[in-house]
Amino acid sequence: MPSPTLHDPQLARLADAHTLTIQHWLSSRAPQARTFTSLGTRVASTGLKIRLLNQALGAHYPPESPTEDIHADIESVKSFMQARPIPGWYWWLGPFTTPAHFPELLATHGLDYDGRGLPCMVAPLPAQNYPPLLPNLTVWRAQTLADLQVASFIRRTAFGFPDGEALTYFEDMPGDWLDGASPARLFLARAGEGEPAAIGALILSEGAPGVQVPGVYVMATLPAWGRRGLGAAILARIMDEATQLGHSFIVLTASRYGFGLYRKFGFEPLFDYAIFEYSQETS
Structure with missing residues (x-):
């Protein structure tokens, strides 16, 4: 695939398909996870009491789907999630949601949107202008169970997960992270x-048949080590790896904490996800 332009509609579709696929994968790999495919979306729930790890991803309903069928489908997703021991969950909607008025339908089922989008960003490869990286930093690919265990600790600490939740993660699926293939x-x-003190992942998936898309995921740094260049060093390594694999672009979704760092590495906003939230504690 040729190097993309930042607002190429095909690139946006590739990025959206890749992102929703990987978010589903990340929430479906834990031993206690469950998945559900409805008429118009895919659902993955770890069963952990963390909304980020229980998600409905996208909305792509067949043309001419009766509105009553879509309403029933939303309720089927809610029923699936209500059977899980979780306080709430998210529903991601991207730029290719169908039908276009689906967000309005979600609102009638008790899902809330606070109006703040989650940016999906893209950068060309190879990277054009890395910011200077600090010396004396070491980045390596996870090779041992001990690496996976410390990565899980960094993840839950940096993300502020509730006490007792997600005590393990990467080590529960070592083949996913240690297998060279x-x-x-x-x-x-x-x-x-x-x-x-910091982690990050490069994950590949098909954005379209035969088109592999690389993405940046689970970027996390222990709070005591913030703003010391560790995240930048990992991001540089991930982008270098993707370049060596022959890719011409790379995508990610950016929290408000990471947005500035990603811009320094050449990432530009492509579109925003609308993240709807459902609270099962108050429903």
Whole structure:
């Protein structure tokens, strides 16, 4: 695929398909996870009490689907989630949601949208202008169970997961992260001879038949090590790896904390996801 332009509609479709596929994969791999495919969406729930890990992803209903069928489908998703021991969950909607008025239908079923979009961003490869990387930082691909265990600790600490939740994650599925042929590559970083303090992953999936799309995921740094260049070092490594694999672009979704870093590495906003939230504690 040729190097994309930042507002190429085909690129947006590739990025959207890839992102929703990987978000589903990340929430479906834990041993206690369950999945559900409805008329117009895919659902994955880890069963952990963390909304980010229980998600309905996209809305692509067949043309001419009766509105009553779509309403029934939304209720089927809610029923699936209500059977899980979770306080709430998210429904992601991208730019190719069909029907176009689907967000209005979600609102009638008690799902709330706060109006803040989650940017999906893209950068060309190879990267044009890395910011300067700090010396004395080491980045390596996870190779051992101990690497996976410390990565899980960094993830739950950096993301502020509730006490007792997601105590394990990467080590529950070692084949996904340690197999050299896996589409997922997990990286860790440390400063000097210190302990690992940051993680990030390169994950590949098809954005369209025969078109592999690389994405950046689970970027996390321990709070005590923030703004010390570890995240930048991991992002540079991920982009280099994707370049070596022959890719001409890479995508990610950006939290408000990471947005500035990603812009420094050449990422530009492509579109926003609308994230609707459903609270089962108050329903």
